[in-house]
Amino acid sequence: MRFPAGFLWGASTSAYQIxxxxxxxxxxxxxxxxFSHTPGRTANGETGDIACDHYNRYAADVDLMHSLGxxxxxxxxxxxxxxxxxxxxxxxxxxxxxDRLIDRLLERGITPSVTLFHWDLPAALDDRxxxxxxxxxxxxxDYATTVFxxxxxxxxxxxxxxxxxxxxxxxxxHGPLAPGHRSLFEAPxxxxxxxxxxxxxxxxxxxxxxxxxxxxxxxxxxxxxxxSPEDLAATARADAYMNRQFLDPVFLGSYPEExxxxxxxxxxxxxxxxxxxxxxxxxxLGINYYFRSVTxxxxxxxxxxxxxxxxxxxxxxxTGWEMYAPAxxxxxxxxxxxxxxxxxxxxxxxxxMYDPPKPLDGRVEDPLRVYYFREHLRAAREAIRQxxxxxxxxxxxxxxxxxxxxxxxxxxxxxxxxxETQQRTPKSSALFYADVIRSHGESLGAAx
Ligand code: BGC
Numbered sequence: 001m002r003f004p005a006g007f008l009w010g011a012s013t014s015a016y017q018i019x020x021x022x023x024x025x026x027x028x029x030x031x032x033x034x035f036s037h038t039p040g041r042t043a044n045g046e047t048g049d050i051a052c053d054h055y056n057r058y059a060a061d062v063d064l065m066h067s068l069g070x071x072x073x074x075x076x077x078x079x080x081x082x083x084x085x086x087x088x089x090x091x092x093x094x095x096x097x098x099d100r101l102i103d104r105l106l107e108r109g110i111t112p113s114v115t116l117f118h119w120d121l122p123a124a125l126d127d128r129x130x131x132x133x134x135x136x137x138x139x140x141x142d143y144a145t146t147v148f149x150x151x152x153x154x155x156x157x158x159x160x161x162x163x164x165x166x167x168x169x170x171x172x173x174h175g176p177l178a179p180g181h182r183s184l185f186e187a188p189x190x191x192x193x194x195x196x197x198x199x200x201x202x203x204x205x206x207x208x209x210x211x212x213x214x215x216x217x218x219x220x221x222x223x224x225x226x227x228s229p230e231d232l233a234a235t236a237r238a239d240a241y242m243n244r245q246f247l248d249p250v251f252l253g254s255y256p257e258e259x260x261x262x263x264x265x266x267x268x269x270x271x272x273x274x275x276x277x278x279x280x281x282x283x284x285l286g287i288n289y290y291f292r293s294v295t296x297x298x299x300x301x302x303x304x305x306x307x308x309x310x311x312x313x314x315x316x317x318x319t320g321w322e323m324y325a326p327a328x329x330x331x332x333x334x335x336x337x338x339x340x341x342x343x344x345x346x347x348x349x350x351x352x353m354y355d356p357p358k359p360l361d362g363r364v365e366d367p368l369r370v371y372y373f374r375e376h377l378r379a380a381r382e383a384i385r386q387x388x389x390x391x392x393x394x395x396x397x398x399x400x401x402x403x404x405x406x407x408x409x410x411x412x413x414x415x416x417x418x419x420e421t422q423q424r425t426p427k428s429s430a431l432f433y434a435d436v437i438r439s440h441g442e443s444l445g446a447a448x
Contacts, residue, residue, distance in 0.1 A: 001381075001441060001442050001444070001445075001446075002440045002441050002442055003381065003384065003440055003441040004384065004391075006391075007390075007391065007392055007440070007441075008071055008072035008111060008113075008345070008391060008392030008393070008394075009069070009070060009071045009072065009392070009433075009436070009437040010070055010071065010072030010073055010074055010111075010113065010392060010393065010394035010395070011065065011070055011073060011074070011394055011395045011396075011397065011398035011414065012073075012075070012347060012348050012394040012395070012396050012397055012398065013054075013073075013074070013075050013076075013397055013398050013399070013401060014075065014115070014118035014119070014120075014162065015075070015076045015077060015078035015081075015118060015120055016030060016032045016048045016051070016078065016118070016119065016120040016402065017048065017051060017052075017118075017397075017401040017402045017403070017404070018051050018052040018054040018399065018401045018402070019048070019051060019052075019054045019055040019078065020048065020049060020050040020051040020052065020053045020055050020056070021049075021050075021053075021055040021056065022048060022078075022080075024055060025081070025091070025093035025094060025096075025097065026084055026091045026093050026094065027078065027080050027081040027084055027091065027094055028080040028081075028083070028084030028085055028086070028091075028122050028123065028124055029080065029122075029123045030078065030079070030080045030120035030121060030122055030123055030178075031120065031121045031122075031123050031126045031130070031178040031179045032048060032119065032120045032404075033047070033048070033120075033123065034123050034126075034178070035177075035178035035180055036048060036178075038180075041178075041180060041405065042404070042405045042406075043405065043406050043409070044407050046402070046407035046408055047402075048402045050419075051401060051402045052399055052400075052401055052402075052417055052422070053422050057422065058097075058100070058101050058104065059100075059104050060424075061398075061399070061424070062101070062104045062105055062108055062110065063108065064415065064424055064426070065105075065108070065110055065398065066109070066110060068414075068426065068430055068433065068437070069434050069437040069438055070110055070398075070437070071109070071110060071111060071437070072110060072111040072112075072113055072157075072392060072394065073105055073110050073112060073113065073398070074113040074114075074115065074159075074347060074394045075101070075112070075113075075114065075115070076114070076115040076116070076118035076120075076162065077098055077114060077115070077116060077147060078094070078120050079116070079117065079121065079122050079143055080094075080120065080122040080123070080124075081093075081094030081097065081098075082094045082095055082143060082146060082147060083122060083143055083146075084122070084124070085122065086121075086122035086124045086125035086128075086143075087125070087139045087142060095146075095147075095150050098114075098147075098150075098151065099150065099151070102151055102154050102155060103154070106154060111156060111157065112151075112155045112156075112157070113155075113156075113157040113158075113159070113347075114147075114155050114158050114159070115158075115159040115160075115161075115162050115216060116140075116143070116144055116147065116158065116159065116160055116161070117140070117160065117161050117162060117197075118162040119162065119163075119166075119167060119171075119177070119178070119404075121178075121179075125139060126179055130179060130190075131167065131168075131171075131172070131190040131193050131194055131197075132186055132189055132190055133193070134193060134196070136193050136196075136197055137193060137196040137197045137199070137200040137277075138200065140160075140197035140200060140201055141197070141200035141201050141203070141204045144160070144201040144204050144205065145204045145207075145208055148204065148205055148208040148209045149208055152208060152209045152210060152211060155211070156211040156212060157212050157214075157284075158205065158209065158211070158212065158213040158214070159213070159214055159215060159216045159286050159347070160197070160198040160201045160202065160213065160214075161194060161197070161198050161215055161216065162216045162288075163217060163218045163288060164191060164194040164195065164198070164217070164246050165191075165217065165218060165242055165245060165246055166218060167190065167194060168187045168188075168190045168191040168194065169187070169242075171190070172186045172187045172190045173186075173187035173303075176405050177404060177405060184263060184266040184303060185266040187263075187266075188263055188266065188267055188268060189268060191245060191246070192268075192270055192274065194246075195249050195278045196277055196278060198215055198250070198278065198280075199277040199278040199279070199280045200277065201213075202280035202281075202282060203277075203280060206280075211283075212283035212284055212343075213282060213283055214282045214283055214284040214285055214286055214345075215246075215250060215282060215285065215286065216286035216287075216288060216347045216348075217243075217246050217247060217285070217286070217287065218242075218287075218288040218289070218290070218348075219242075219243050219287055219288070219289055219331050219335070220242055220243065220289075220290070220291065220292060220293050221239075221243070221292045221293070221327045221330055221331045221334070222235045222238045222239040222242070222243070222292070222293050222295045222306075223235070223292060223293070223294045223295065223327075224294075224295060224296075225294050225295060225296035225309045226296070228297075230296075230297035231295065231296050231297050233297070234295055234297040234298070234304075234305060234306035234307075235295040235306065236258060237258045237261070237262055237304050237305065237306055238293065238295050238304050238306040240256035240257075240258035240259060240262070241258070241259065241262055241304050244256040245259060247285075247335075247338075249275060249278045249279065250278060250279060250280075250282065251279070251338075251339040251340070252279070252339075253275045253276065253279035254275060255270075262303050262304055263303060264303075282342070283342075283343065284342060284343040284344065284345055284391065285335065285339070285342060285343075285344050285345070286345045286346075286347030287331065287332070287335065287345070287346055287347060288346075288347055288349070288396070289328050289331060289346060289348070289349050289376075290321055290348070290349065290350070290351075290396075291321035291322050291323070291324060292322060292324045292327035293308040293322075294308060294309045294311060295307070295308060295309070296308075310322075311324075315368070315371075317351040317352050317353060317368075317372070318351075318352040318354055318410060318411075319406075319410060321351070323351065323371075323372055323375070325372075325375035325376045325378065325379040326379060327379075328346075328349070328376050328379040328380060328383070329379045329380075329382045329383045329386070332344060332380070332383035332388045332390060333383060333386060333388060336388050336389075341389055342389070343389050343391045344388060344389060344390050344391065345390070345391055345392045345393070345394065346380060346390070346392070346393045346394060347394050348394060348395075348396035348397075349373075349376050349393065349394070349395060349396060350369075350372070350373075350395050350396035350397060350412050350414075351368070351369050351372040351412065352403070352410040352411060352412050353368050353369050353411065355400075355411045355416060355427065357418070358418055359418070359423075359425045362425065363425070363428070364416040364425050364426075364427040364428065365428050366427045366428055366429050367428065369414070369427065369428075369429040370428055370429045370432045373414075373429055373432060373433060373436075374432070377393065377436060377441070377444055378444055378447050380393055381441060381444065382447070395414055395433060396412055397412045397413050397414070398413065398414065398415060399414070399415040399416075399417050399424060400412065400413035400415070400416055400417040400419075401413065401417070413427070414426065414427055414429045414430035414433055415427065415430055
């Protein structure tokens with residue numbers, strides 16, 4: 001019933017979603033700063049200018065993490081705070097902010113887990129083509145090296161990229177996320193340079209670092225809606241596009257065959273030497289799991305020609321995602337089966353729900369989110385029981401924050417944020433999670 005000794009109990013955030021003050025202390029603008037300031041791009045024109053004001057309130061936020069019993073905290077570094085132009089001169093005041101944050105975490109006994117890139121590319125690099133420019137692997141490795149030198153003495157766990165699939169699908173193929181392009185031809189090129197950049201940063205870490213480095217991907221298990229050959233083929237395509245597009249190159253050194261069919265004439269031939277760069281041994285894999293997809297053939301859903309089928313009677317979150325915890329166990333087992341028995345972390349897992357904008361009598365009750373966490377933590381425990389080397393769990397998110405183009409009314413936090421006053425209130429899900437942590441999982445009880 002208990003989780004293994006040393007299991008990390010964490011929560012996650014990302015820089016642009018919580019920090020605010022995006023241009024403070026010499027920072028350069030990111031593509032998200034630009035995108036959110038472009039009319040029509042985000043819900044109600046909302047931006048990350050203030051967000052959770054974590055840039056100024058980080059010390060109290062860390063104290064709150066400590067009071068909940070968190071033993072780890074995953075956050076990202078804003079590349080443009082360190083290199084305002086993306087490359088070239090280092091901005092010491094940007095490093096100083098993360099230096100203070102890391103020290104505060106360590107003083108409170110919380111292990112820092114740092115992600116180098118969580119979508120906020122420096123705008124100056126986007127001006128040079130961003131992820132479409134092959135030189136970006138070198139820029140990213142230089143940025144990574146600077147940060148490793150500054151913090152590897154205190155940070156034991158590093159991730160190169162957060163969810164490269166979302167960057168390419170949302171940022172380059174369909175366009176709801178920055179930089180907002182819509183191009184079938186750009187998407188595989190951006191994906192490839194993201195992967196090369198990951199490989200280059202891992203190489204840089206082997207020269208500079210002494211702990212662990214990995215990558216964070218979002219996995220969405222695909223289940224066929226029927227056993228028809230069309231649905232089975234659509235399920236395989238959807239799985240290749242979303243789940244194997246990034247993991248196969250990293251672990252196996254090749255792209256899934258299905259991608260050629262999906263991208264057609266837009267699929268480029270990539271040099272074999274690139275695949276060697278991408279396939280660097282890594283120390284762990286971070287998995288972000290939110291939901292599964294029951295998949296059927298659909299000619300209108302391009303380019304994959306696969307769509308999701310809603311499951312009658314199943315609960316859905318406010319972002320329209322099915323709550324289905326067994327798929328978390330299955331995806332962890334699938335990763336071990338396909339890519340081998342490396343250490344895994346659940347680096348994000350959580351749910352957006354309707355929460356009151358203000359606490360009622362000082363409390364925020366969120367029973368559906370409690371249900372979501374309980375079922376998914378049990379599913380994680382089941383994977384461990386079946387032999388998966390799962391080393392930690394990070395709830396998304398530590399607090400309500402800027403949900404990208406959806407703005408502030410999609411609340412994912414275990415801590416409620418009143419965006420008018422910046423007051424933090426732990427929701428009942430945070431108190432539930434604190435109990436789980438205190439009992440090392442025992443309070444989860446047996447599966448129902
Ligand atoms: C991302 C987060 C995001 C969350 C909820 C993940 O895809 O890493 O930045 O807020 O999902 O949508």
